[in-house]
Amino acid sequence: MTSDPRAGPPAARRTAGGKLLAVLDAFTRERPALTLSDIARDVGVPLSTAHRLVAELCAWGGVERDEDGRYRVGLRVWELGALAPRGLGLREAALPFMEDLYEVTHENVQLAVRDGTDLVFVERIAGRSAVGVLTRVGGRFALPPTGVGLVLLAHAPLEVQEEVLARPLVGYTRHTITDPGQLRRILAEVRRSGVAVSDRQVTGDAVSVAAPVEVRGSVVAALSIVVRGSSPAAVRPYIPGVRAAARGIGRMVALTP
Amino acid sequence: MTSDPRAGPPAARRTAGGKLLAVLDAFTRERPALTLSDIARDVGVPLSTAHRLVAELCAWGGVERDEDGRYRVGLRVWELGALAPRGLGLREAALPFMEDLYEVTHENVQLAVRDGTDLVFVERIAGRSAVGVLTRVGGRFALPPTGVGLVLLAHAPLEVQEEVLARPLVGYTRHTITDPGQLRRILAEVRRSGVAVSDRQVTGDAVSVAAPVEVRGSVVAALSIVVRGSSPAAVRPYIPGVRAAARGIGRMVALTP
């Protein structure tokens, strides 16, 4: 969906442990179930090596075999993931605030964190009546075109900002900002105002507004609401609510280290 | 909290990959943030080896360093865990049904799967007014004393049942069943009736009723509702709702492979 810092020639890592991790990397949202041969090809190792690696992961619980003999990510990984402070930990602190926001608006409410030059969605509450969004929990996306992404990018280390600005900006709709200079000005405005608005930059019928979740002065996540609309005015009524909820989440996270 | 098949002497695994996985195992619900020295001690390797292992995991995203220099489970693990069919996949299918059940009852609604001789909680909806439960999403627990556990155990392979029955049954309250013969009779009754009731077996003031989530004839999870009470009658009104929701989840899971 977007750039991946781990991308590169298969089996670029020649260490034993690296290959084990590369096996896990072979599983994606698009291909969540793989045969041993699939894995061997993806990782770039002979079948016998792949077999040994997978057997080791299987014994540990990192992968499981389904009834068809294909491998899938195992429960052990999910269980460990529940310990990730930026994953389930953040989600547990945020969910009550997100539910409050959803109760009031019945629109999409999203929480995301930054990982490198991508964002990762940590939680999403989507009503049936709300406008369709193409994101899923655990999914990655580019930073610049989304509300949450603009907030996360605006408060990212300078090197990250420069890296994103140096690369060509992908256009999703005719409203997507693809000029680095304009993006620079918007990021400055996001820092000044404390909120980011993304007007139809991902899909032609959705506008979002996002606010930073701050813990002890640093931005750890971003909260947004996505509504159907065709101008920044569509989200104006929601700005105070999103800001307040984002502040609440930050305060809650600070309490649970 | 309960037995762990992976338990054993530290660094029982002498392979390179095994140690890498052992590093991840060092993180638990009780100790989610570790120093390098902690990890080296837990895994049973010299500091220099631990340093190399952790550096590899860190580069991959499996662990992250917080501002104090301690290590925590990284976002990448959580992201991968989102691909686990028995983790987030199951949770996404189940959440709407769980929310419906919660709307109607405003009691604790829990979803769990079996892993070996333990159960793992996949999702929980807990209202502020509901009776307190000591479980968390991603947490493990013993099978016999809980409603979900009884369902999962009743439909587990015979070898698993025998293994659990052969071990001494831990008593949490004076209502906890600790006699293997009685547990055997209860499991037969659970299979016959399609529901399991746990009467104050974990805490002295809570009763739960659970039903199996079946996909193509095999039980993949269990759904339960936990209410304050002092006899099986406390949950009787909820039995039809729990059964219906569990069936709905099974049907939904079958649609999304």
Added chain:
DNA sequence: ATCTGTCTTCCGTCAGGTGGAAGGGGTGTT
């Protein structure tokens, strides 16, 4: 200033990772 804990880097040795080859089982084709 010293001590005690932390982490980081280096490099010679040798354990254990590697992958080719051989074999087994299932399913679809001639």
Added chain:
DNA sequence: AACACCCCTTCCACCTGACGGAAGACAGAT
């Protein structure tokens, strides 16, 4: 029936890359 194909599993001799002791940097406490 025999064949072709794809999938997986096991074995073992070579040799690569994992190992860990040692030395040192760094920070905070006494």
